[in-house]
Amino acid sequence: MTAIQTRRRSSGPASSANRIWDAGPLTKVTLAFALVLSAFPIYYMFIMATRTNDEALDTPPPLLPGGHLGENVERLLATEDAYFATGLINSIIISTTVTLSVVIISTLAGFAFAKLRFRGSKILLGSILLTMMVPLQQMGIVPLYEMMVNLGWTGQIQAVILPFLVNGFGVFMMTQYTTQAVPDELVEAARVDGASTMRIYANVILPAVRPGMAVLALLTFMQNWNEFLWPSIVLNPDNPVVQTSIAALNQAHGTDYVMLFTGTAASVLPLVIVFVMFGRQIVGGLMEGAVKA
Amino acid sequence: MTLNVDTPAPARREGPRRSSGPRNPGRGGRGLARFDLRATPYFLVSPYFLLFAVFGLFPLGYTAWVSLHDWELAGDKTFTGLDNYTELIADGAFWNAVLNTVGIFVIATIPQLVLALMLANALNKRIRGRLFFRLGILLPLVTSVVAVAVVFTQLYGRDYGMINWFLSLFGVEAIEWQNQSWSAWIAIATMIDWRWTGYNAIILLAAMQTIPKDLYEAASLDGASARRQFWQITVPMLRPTLIFVVFVSTIGGLTLFAEPVMFEGNPTMAGGATGQYQTVAMFIVKEAFRDFDMGYASAAAWLLFALILIGILINYSFTRRIGGKK
Amino acid sequence: MLNTKRQGKLAAVAVMAATALAITSCGSSEPTPAAGGDGASSAAAAPVTITVHTFGGGENFGYDEAVKKWNAEHPNIQVKYQNLTDRFEDVFLPQLLQKLQAGSGAADIVGIDEGAMGLMKARPQFFADLGQFGLENRKADFPAAKWENGVNKDGKLFALGTDIGGMTMCYRKDLFEKAGLPTEREEVGKLWPDWAAFMEAGKKFQAANPGKGDPKFLDGPNTLYNVVLSQEGPKNGNIAYFDTNNQLVIDKNPAVKTAFDTVKSFSEAGLTAKLASxxxxxxxxxxxxxxxxxxxxxxxxxxxxxxxxxxxxxxxDVASVPGGAGNWGGSYLAIPAQSKHQKEAAEVLNYLTGKEGHIAAFKEAAAFPSSLPAQQDPAVADLKNEFFNDAPTGQIFGASVKDLLPLFLGEKHAQVKTAAEKVLEGMDKGSIPYAEAWTKFVEAGTKAAG
Structure with missing residues (x-):
């Protein structure tokens, strides 16, 4: 199977013998349609952010940008009680911290599970797989809340950081990735040269699993950027994360549609920009990660 | 970096796929090296297990303990045995939430998988601007859950929403999407699908590209149609990836929370006047943080866990059967 | 800290609990890192920030101007006023209760709707005793019933009144004109002396607006229901869902049934826009x-x-309401016991519930003052509401609250109200058949009463 694969890779995405690899008109229409559907809600979000509240309720709804973006942004930032800027900053801090932690811890554990032999490793890895099925958000809600109350951490962002510092999916993914990305021979060769385990980790493993780490980082960052349930319970309205801040806007200023949409657009803008800038790498990494993991 | 290891392509893998470590560990005789070999692995995995013990295992056990009590946040805690569970099993509201959760999951996941397969198949063809298309369908993933819900809730608005306006062009009366289960389920399912279909398509596409083309060529020579090739070759070969995708969707789907909460507009956790779209996660939060019945909420959380296990088992056995005749 | 008795039990139950508890104990002895929080816990150095959390749609408590003025005059006590949500019973109240129970996270001053005062009166541990800040001397400013509601079961003052509801009927002048109905507020008031006449007017309005996209006569079930309940309650022992012994009487109080039936008849006649408020x-x-x-x-x-x-x-515009006087709503301000700046908060509370604060709120949000000096002030009595065609709202509401007797609302009023009104919404929108609605209504209320 490996041999076949190699040949396919070398012979390009398709061999001319089989016409089914040519995109027919149906394929093109499907893809164009999917593209429009994918882009439309985001487009609509930005359109609404440039309109007035009256226009927002028109039927049919406006489909072209208006000229009110500036005033909507001003109003959003002037709406102190949504703490939108605080929410953005908190989310960046939380997502970055958690991402760093998950990536580092997962890479370490992934290395051990993939390339080292130790007693109980199978059981430990199996237990991680099991824990992936535990709905921690729901099952942890009561005890974690009591824990944060007792620590006096409710309303503070470490309450949102701590429970997410590890993630079974990350370990599982890095184990799979490391298994396939690093040939055992390299590890053995380094051993023979007298390298310690940590040196092997630093010199052999880390350089090889970087693409996997990038994918894991992206997924973890997004997951934490989107965290909603737990922050909405443990944080207070004056120190929100970006998602709860939008929810607060939606609640307290639900009639100001265009301001709400301006906030929503602002909350997705950073990720969309990163995505457009590194799109090629992200798609490449996701696909590679998917095959290896 | 002394050892120059470039990003390995799958072809570089020569050895057996499953290998749990070097064949010849610990040739060095010195104590330090032996200690390194023996102890370092545990040191490497320990951060995960320590943190998980505190923020994963402990809450699990504690939730089980709480679920055996009539437990108030700052008030009395009375041991009640399995009362919460027996009460839950007889609680229509809980089963309503289960039904909603499963209903939304089913009508979200099945079309999503089919669409993702179709999209992956389309993206696997020779077409100009491949990267552009891939980026395009992946774009929804990088938006945020709450943002998606805000936009879609607006689009689904009864009086001023774009979807009802569009339907009205065909003479359909304005639908209040929140009002019945079926419409609310559809609305919420579209939010989920919009965000995840592209991602799953990319994952499936990656797997599709590892399928040897020779298989297709042989089939073509035998005169199999493209459609037949898709169902007889592509889908069966994607099985492991499909299992993975379904596994992840099951967990995500059964713990659904943000979309229905935002769809309601106000975080009452009720999911509509008669709980038309209250999910189990909302039920748990409502019991714990709206009605302050922590014990009841904890019992519901454990039943949710059971539900997820059952869901995964069912999906696994179902997905395993895909292309089983191959 | 988790209490020790529980710790012991826990350790026996699960081994892993030990790890976690060890960590919890470590944590409590360390200083709390101040990540992000900019709330009341900041150092004692001046100026003190007092946070005020309220609820309500539109202009809600109407404190923007009052707070601006206060902040300009008090550089050492800066007020931060934040309206959290439109909804009281099912969002603001549980979130407030969560924070009161947790012992942190509540604002220095919180708004409480009358519907939850029964609940709060029964929980003296949650709120600061306002008597210690000398606010007992405000007693003469308030009608007896409004004052008594702010005194908890231990006889301590914990909340002061903000506004009082009264009752009128808002109407869209332009829509009335289009439908051929009178538009001047006196004539409109004469059009509907009682609910039967209101129904007739509604049918006339709807006949002129038969189309699918046309406006409806009424918004939905909630507002109408609360209006009728507030009118009927005083005729039936001055209670709503609970009698004065806190026993649920949702199925026995004729006021509830009348309010329910009125809503049902308007809904069945197709006069509602089927909107939940x-x-x-x-x-x-x-x-x-x-x-x-x-x-x-x-x-x-x-x-x-x-x-x-x-x-x-x-x-x-605003006209008199069919069916006579009633009171729906009206709120209070209280200081959670967890507030670190109770003394300063009490000064702010005194200001906001004082004559000046009440008048400012009336100007901004039309919240009619519950304080007697404010009611009698010409700034209130003569105020015309610009938004509502210069309606003399001071006069209108002054008259409507004169002989007002607030209903007794039991401890779980808010919970029962929420659950029961959900059924009304479902009935109006068609997800609950009219024939089953009353049974469901009683059931939901009973379940919520626990």
Whole structure:
């Protein structure tokens, strides 16, 4: 199977013998349609952010940008009680911290599970797989809340950081990735040269699993950027994360549609920009990660 | 970096796929090296297990303990045995939430998988601007859950929403999407699908590209149609990836929370006047943080866990059967 | 800290608990890192920030101007006023209770609707005793019933009144004109002396608006229901869902049944826009003219003007309500016991519930003052509401609250209200058949009462 694969890779995405690899008109229409559907809600979000509240309720709804973006942004930032800027900053801090932690811890554990032999490793890895099925958000809600109350951490962002510092999916993914990305021979060769385990980790493993780490980082960052349930319970309205801040806007200023949409657009803008800038790498990494993991 | 290891392509893998470590560990005789070999692995995995013990295992056990009590946040805690569970099993509201959760999951996941397969198949063809298309369908993933819900809730608005306006062009009366289960389920399912279909398509596409083309060529020579090739070759070969995708969707789907909460507009956790779209996660939060019945909420959380296990088992056995005749 | 008895038990139950508890104990002995929080826990150095959390749609408590003025005059006590949500019973109240129970996270001053005062009176541990800050001397400022509601079961003063509801009927002048109904507020009031006449007017309005996209006569079930309940309650022992012994009487109080039946009849006649109040769609319909009338306590005027926006100035007007006087709503301010700046908070509370604060709130959000000096002040009595076609709201509400007797609301009033009104919404929207609605209504209320 490996041999076949190699040949396919070398012979390009398709061999001319089989016409089914040519995109027919149906394929093109499907893809164009999917593209429009994918882009439309985001487009609509930005359109609404440039309109007035009256226009927002028109039927049919406006489909072209208006000229009110500036005033909507001003109003959003002037709406102190949504703490939108605080929410953005908190989310960046939380997502970055958690991402760093998950990536580092997962890479370490992934290395051990993939390339080292130790007693109980199978059981430990199996237990991680099991824990992936535990709905921690729901099952942890009561005890974690009591824990944060007792620590006096409710309303503070470490309450949102701590429970997410590890993630079974990350370990599982890095184990799979490391298994396939690093040939055992390299590890053995380094051993023979007298390298310690940590040196092997630093010199052999880390350089090889970087693409996997990038994918894991992206997924973890997004997951934490989107965290909603737990922050909405443990944080207070004056120190929100970006998602709860939008929810607060939606609640307290639900009639100001265009301001709400301006906030929503602002909350997705950073990720969309990163995505457009590194799109090629992200798609490449996701696909590679998917095959290896 | 002394050892120059470039990003390995799958072809570089020569050895057996499953290998749990070097064949010849610990040739060095010195104590330090032996200690390194023996102890370092545990040191490497320990951060995960320590943190998980505190923020994963402990809450699990504690939730089980709480679920055996009539437990108030700052008030009395009375041991009640399995009362919460027996009460839950007889609680229509809980089963309503289960039904909603499963209903939304089913009508979200099945079309999503089919669409993702179709999209992956389309993206696997020779077409100009491949990267552009891939980026395009992946774009929804990088938006945020709450943002998606805000936009879609607006689009689904009864009086001023774009979807009802569009339907009205065909003479359909304005639908209040929140009002019945079926419409609310559809609305919420579209939010989920919009965000995840592209991602799953990319994952499936990656797997599709590892399928040897020779298989297709042989089939073509035998005169199999493209459609037949898709169902007889592509889908069966994607099985492991499909299992993975379904596994992840099951967990995500059964713990659904943000979309229905935002769809309601106000975080009452009720999911509509008669709980038309209250999910189990909302039920748990409502019991714990709206009605302050922590014990009841904890019992519901454990039943949710059971539900997820059952869901995964069912999906696994179902997905395993895909292309089983191959 | 988790209490020790529980710790012992826990350790026996699960081994892993030990790890966690060890960590919890470590944590409590360390200073709490101050990541992010900019709330009341900041150092004692001046200036002190007092946070005020309220609820309500539109202009809600109407404290923007009052707070601005206070902050300008008190550089050492800066007030931060934040309206959290439109909804009291099912969002603001549980979130407040969560924070009161947790012992942190509540604002220095919190708004409480009358519907939850029974609950709060029974929980003296949650709130600061305002008597220690000398606020007992405000007793003469308030009607007896409003004052008594702010005294907890231990006899301590814990909350002071803000506004009082009263009752009128808001209507869309432009829609009335189009439907051929009178538009001047006196004539409109004469049009509907009672609910039967209101129904007739509604049918006339709807006949002129037969189309699918046309406006409806009424918004939905909630407002109408609360108006009728507030009128019928005083005729039936001055209670709503609970009798004065806190026993649930949802199925026995004729006032509840009358209110329910009234809503049902209007809904069945197709006169409602099927909108639940305090939802985005409801707000949008206020703005866009999706319905023509709505029961309006004083504070509701602020909700309407806030939701409709300045561009709709003059389209809404206010007339007398069918069926006579009643009181729906009206709120209180209290200081949670967890507040670190109770003394300063008490000064702010005294200001906001004083004559000046009440008058400012009335100007801004039409919240009619519960304090007697404010009511008698010409600034209130002579005030005309610009948004509502210069309606003399001071006069209108002053008259409507005169002989007002607030209902007794039991400890779980808010919970029962929420659950029961959900059934009304379901009935109006068609997800609960009319024939089953009353049974479901009683069931839901009973379940919520626990």
């Amino acid at each position: 305090f939802t985005p769609e409801w707000n949008a319909a206020i703005k866009k003219g999706g319905f023509a009338t709505m029961g309006c306590p004083a504070w509701m005027l602020g909700v309407v003007s806030g939701a409709a926006g300045d561009e709709n100035k003059g389209k809404w």
